[in-house]
Amino acid sequence: MTESPAETLPRGSAEFVESSVLEAVVPASSDIDIEDELSSWDGVIEDDNGSVLPFVSQRQVLLLDELLSVYVVFRTPLLEDDILKSYLARLVVIVEAFAFSTAPPLENEPKTAPKEIIYSGVIKDDDEPTVIRHGEGDDTCTYVIWKVEVFISRPQGRFHRPAVYFQPTATFKPAERPKKNVLEDEYLPSGVPTALNLLQAFENDPALAGIHPRLSAMRINKVTPSAPFAREMVRPIRNGQRLLFRVLPPLIWRMRYSRVQTSLSDLSLMASLDLEVAQFAAYHVKISKVALTLHGGQVKPLSDRENTTALHGPGDHLTYLYKITPDLTSDGKPALGNKECFLILNIEAQVLISTDCRPNIAIEWKTPVDFTNEQISSLIRAPQTLSGSTAPNSKAPNPDSLPVHDTQSQQDNNTSHNDINVTLTVSGPPRVRVGEIFTWDVFMVNRSDKIRKLAVIVISKRKRDYESHQSHPSISSTSGHATEKKDLLAAAVIDENIIYAKQKSARTETAELICLTTDIRLGQLSPGSCYTADLKFLALSTGALSVESIRVIDLATNETADIRDLPSIVAVEKEDNSQSI
Known part of the structure; x- marks a missing residue:
C-alpha cells in the first residue's frame, strides 16, 4: 500500500x-x-x-x-x-x-x-x-x-x-533568510558607476578659479526602509492546564536595635534578630545559615546558634544577638553617612513539608540603619554659655584668670548651644604605679573657621557627703524669744552651735589622684592647626582612679565644654626590688 x-x-x-x-x-x-x-x-x-x-x-x-x-x-x-x-x-x-x-x-x-x-x-x-x-x-x-x-x-x-x-x-x-554577499570595499566598489555629481554644472564657472566642486547624489537621496518580515505564526501556541498555588511565608523575622551603654564616641548598636516559624503551617524547618552583614561597618555575633541539624516546629522562636559598629571618619562620624549604612540579612533553610517534598528557601533582606547620636553632633559641644558677656553690668573677666564653673549661669534646655568645634584626643598608660608621676598626652585640633584662644584644666573628682541630718529647731544663743506663728517668713539659722557641730563632724577625704598641671593655655590656635600638650598626674592609692572631666574653655567667648570620655587609670603597688639579707 x-x-x-x-x-x-x-x-x-x-x-x-x-x-x-x-x-x-x-x-x-x-x-x-x-x-x-x-x-x-x-x-x-x-x-x-x-x-x-x-x-x-x-x-x-x-x-x-x-x-x-x-x-x-x-x-x-x-x-x-x-x-x-x-x-x-x-x-x-x-x-x-x-x-x-x-x-x-x-x-x-x-x-x-x-x-x-x-x-x-x-x-x-x-x-x-x-x-x-x-x-x-x-x-x-x-x-x-x-x-x-x-x-x-x-x-x-x-x-x-x-x-x-x-x-x-x-x-x-x-525563518532566517540567506544573507547576500557583502562587498569587502563598500566605499568605492570596483565596476560600479559613481553617483551623479549635482555640482557638475559649476565646473566651468570662472569665479571658482579652476576648482571642481562635487556633491554626490547619494548624500541627499532618501533611504527607503525595507519592509518588515511577515509573521509566520498565525495564532499563539495553546497553553495547557493552569493551576493555582497557595503561597505562605515559612519564616517571620523582626529586627530591633538598642544603644550600647558605653562612651559617647562609640556609635555601636545592639541588634536583636527574632525568628519565628509560622504557626499556621504544620511543617518543620531546618535552618542552615543565618548571616548578618553591614555595608559600611562590622558585625560581631554575640550568640552561638550554629546547630544546623535541629528541627524547629511551628511557633518556635529563635533570637540572635549582634553588635554592629559603623566605620568612622577622623571626626567620629559614620564614613558612609547616616543614611547609607545598610544591614543585610541572609537566611538559608530547608522546609520539611513531607518525606518527598523538601523545598529550600533563601531570604535576603536589606534595611538602612541610622547611627546618629543626638547627644554628640560633634566630639566637643559647649553645654553651657557664660552670661557675663551678655549682661550689661557684668565685669569683664581678667584675661589672665580662668572663669570659675560655679559662677556660670544655668541656661534653659531649649537654649541653642554654640560649638567650640575642637577635637581632643587623650591617651595615657594602661597601668601606673603608686607614687610615680605619669603623663597624659593631649592632642588638640581646631576644626572651626576662626582663631581660638583656649585653656584646658582638669576637674578633680569630688566626694560628696550625701548623709542626711535631722533638722532641729533653730534656737539662738543670743536671743531667747521665739518666732511668732503669724510671721510669713521662716527664721534664719542663727544658732552657731549647730554650725560648729556640723563643721567639726565633717569627714576629711584623702586625695587618691593629684593633677600636677594646673592648666594648659593656648595663645592662638589658627583654623586647621593642632597642638600637643602633657598633663602630669600622681597616683596616691591603688585601684581604678579617675578624674571628673577635662574642661576646655574658650577665653574669647567664655564657652566651656567638659570631656568625660577619658582613659582609665589602674594604679598598682610599687614593686619592692630590695632583697632581705
Whole structure:
C-alpha cells in the first residue's frame, strides 16, 4: 500500500503551532525523575482538559522566598529529528509567575493592582531540554521538557490570601533568510558607476578659479526602509492546564536595635534578630545559615546558634544577638553617612513539608540603619554659655584668670548651644604605679573657621557627703524669744552651735589622684592647626582612679565644654626590688 503524498510531507510551522501544547508543571516530589516517570506511564488520559503529564502529582502550597523547580513541558505530535530541531531553534519560551489575591480587600484599605508579576525569565538557547517520545501509532507525541529554577519573591503589594500561578508563553521567530554577499570595499566598489555629481554644472564657472566642486547624489537621496518580515505564526501556541498555588511565608523575622551603654564616641548598636516559624503551617524547618552583614561597618555575633541539624516546629522562636559598629571618619562620624549604612540579612533553610517534598528557601533582606547620636553632633559641644558677656553690668573677666564653673549661669534646655568645634584626643598608660608621676598626652585640633584662644584644666573628682541630718529647731544663743506663728517668713539659722557641730563632724577625704598641671593655655590656635600638650598626674592609692572631666574653655567667648570620655587609670603597688639579707 502506497502512502499518500500528504502523509509523506512534513508538517509546516502553522500546523506545528496549532497542534502543540505548552504547560508549567510543579511536581510535589523534590527528587522526581520526569524522564523515568514518563517512560513508565501507560498513556491513559482520564480528562481531556487535564495536565499534559497527568501522572505527576503537583504541589498544593508554595512558600515565599523558595527556590522552586518548575518544569516547562512542550507537547507536539511526532516529528523528524531535523525538523524538530529546526523548530525548537526558532522557539522562544518565556516563563512568568503572577501573584494575586483570592479574597476581596477590606473597605478601609487602598485598592491595589489585581495581580503582580514576581518572576519573569526566558529559556536560553544553551539550556538543553529533555526530549522524550511516548506513545504508539497515531498517538505518538514528542515531549520537550525544560527545568527552570524560579524564585518565589515577596510581592510588593498587599494581597489577601495570596496565590501564585505560572504562565509560560512561546513565540516563533521568523525563518532566517540567506544573507547576500557583502562587498569587502563598500566605499568605492570596483565596476560600479559613481553617483551623479549635482555640482557638475559649476565646473566651468570662472569665479571658482579652476576648482571642481562635487556633491554626490547619494548624500541627499532618501533611504527607503525595507519592509518588515511577515509573521509566520498565525495564532499563539495553546497553553495547557493552569493551576493555582497557595503561597505562605515559612519564616517571620523582626529586627530591633538598642544603644550600647558605653562612651559617647562609640556609635555601636545592639541588634536583636527574632525568628519565628509560622504557626499556621504544620511543617518543620531546618535552618542552615543565618548571616548578618553591614555595608559600611562590622558585625560581631554575640550568640552561638550554629546547630544546623535541629528541627524547629511551628511557633518556635529563635533570637540572635549582634553588635554592629559603623566605620568612622577622623571626626567620629559614620564614613558612609547616616543614611547609607545598610544591614543585610541572609537566611538559608530547608522546609520539611513531607518525606518527598523538601523545598529550600533563601531570604535576603536589606534595611538602612541610622547611627546618629543626638547627644554628640560633634566630639566637643559647649553645654553651657557664660552670661557675663551678655549682661550689661557684668565685669569683664581678667584675661589672665580662668572663669570659675560655679559662677556660670544655668541656661534653659531649649537654649541653642554654640560649638567650640575642637577635637581632643587623650591617651595615657594602661597601668601606673603608686607614687610615680605619669603623663597624659593631649592632642588638640581646631576644626572651626576662626582663631581660638583656649585653656584646658582638669576637674578633680569630688566626694560628696550625701548623709542626711535631722533638722532641729533653730534656737539662738543670743536671743531667747521665739518666732511668732503669724510671721510669713521662716527664721534664719542663727544658732552657731549647730554650725560648729556640723563643721567639726565633717569627714576629711584623702586625695587618691593629684593633677600636677594646673592648666594648659593656648595663645592662638589658627583654623586647621593642632597642638600637643602633657598633663602630669600622681597616683596616691591603688585601684581604678579617675578624674571628673577635662574642661576646655574658650577665653574669647567664655564657652566651656567638659570631656568625660577619658582613659582609665589602674594604679598598682610599687614593686619592692630590695632583697632581705
